[in-house]
Amino acid sequence: MRYSDEFRDREATLAIARRIASLATGPATIMEVCGTHTMSAARFGLRALMPEGVRLVSGPGCPVCVTAQPDIDSFLSIGDEPDTVLVSFGDMLRVPGSSDSLEGKRAGGAQVRVVYSPLDAVEIAQQTPEKRVVFFAVGFETTIPATAMAVLSAKRSGARNFSVFCAHKTMPRALRALLESGEVRVSGLLCPGHVSTIIGSAAYEFIPDEFGVPCAVAGFEPVDMMAGVESILRQLREGAARVDNAYSRAVPREPNARAMEIIYQVFSPCDAVWRGLGVIPKSGLSLRETYADFDAAILFAQAIARVPEARPSACRCGDVLRGVLAPEECALFGRTCAPENPVGPCMVSSEGACAAAYRYGGA
């Protein structure tokens, strides 16, 4: 595959590994923000290429993982309403809510459909006008434009039986919250490449400016990720902190103006609850009043209000998402919690830190 294979080259990866080894001057904790980075690092064995003392830790960038329990429970409750069809990305299917999952709901008779794109959910609504089709919108800036497009398309085509339960989240606010908490001492941040295609690399400039933490925007092939690590170690060695763009073939400095326009035409910022991070001001999105007819949180407000409060669980996904706990350090890991019978979302999602550690082994 062009633009994939060249960046998977073993020799090039090892050449960067040698440079990294000579650049490292001491212990460094580098957070890979994005879940897709976590999976790449595990899949290609990049942790083993880090020099002594240089650690890659997972961050809050797996959308399925950071979706809060009450949001999952609320979406599941909509499936109990008459004539509803729950539509979701496949990754969400097995994520446990307080008492059930989408998969469990389906086994119990609820209509659950898996789609590749939010636009497919609008098509389902058009094909089944007698049903109320509700899409569970999770994901960061990479995914948000597609949901916005789906809402616009439903409005334009008069698909009034389509709605969105919006659990979308925006990344820079979460990074700010994480850095402000001071709980994790990160030496550098590997910023998410595909989120950055939408928001631009400038969106992270507050991180070196206000927190003095070096950043590198990185893609997801081994060469891309290693180049990002190299750039961070180089900054540490120079005593500098800036945002380097190690994914320049796809990421500009400025945001994609079209994407921003579409996103904020449909949504406005709202406070959001993140698993592990709690409430982060203005880090979520809700549908604007103009699109209230497509807002499942309004349409199904009564069902959602009946959802009991989420029960506390021994699952420590929240700590894993903040980078304060390695998956293997959780008491449930590999014992009561495994991919075939997951307790928390980090073990369910294909890019969750726990799933990656279980499948490929940890550090």
Next chain:
Amino acid sequence: MCLAIPMRIVEIDGPNALVEVGGVSRKARIDLLPEVSVGDYVLVHVGMAIARVDADEAERTLSLLREGPYEV
């Protein structure tokens, strides 16, 4: 979940494009990328092209890797 695959644009019809990789083709919306044309590579995520892959930048990264100093 932020996975996006580099795919080549084969056909453009308004905001819709046909994109292809390894013999597999699918539809993608190109609303976010008004400047793309047939033959361009784009990153496709959940049915939307989210970025055009800049061939010059890709080549520059690769040549830096090939020629770059392996020692510091």
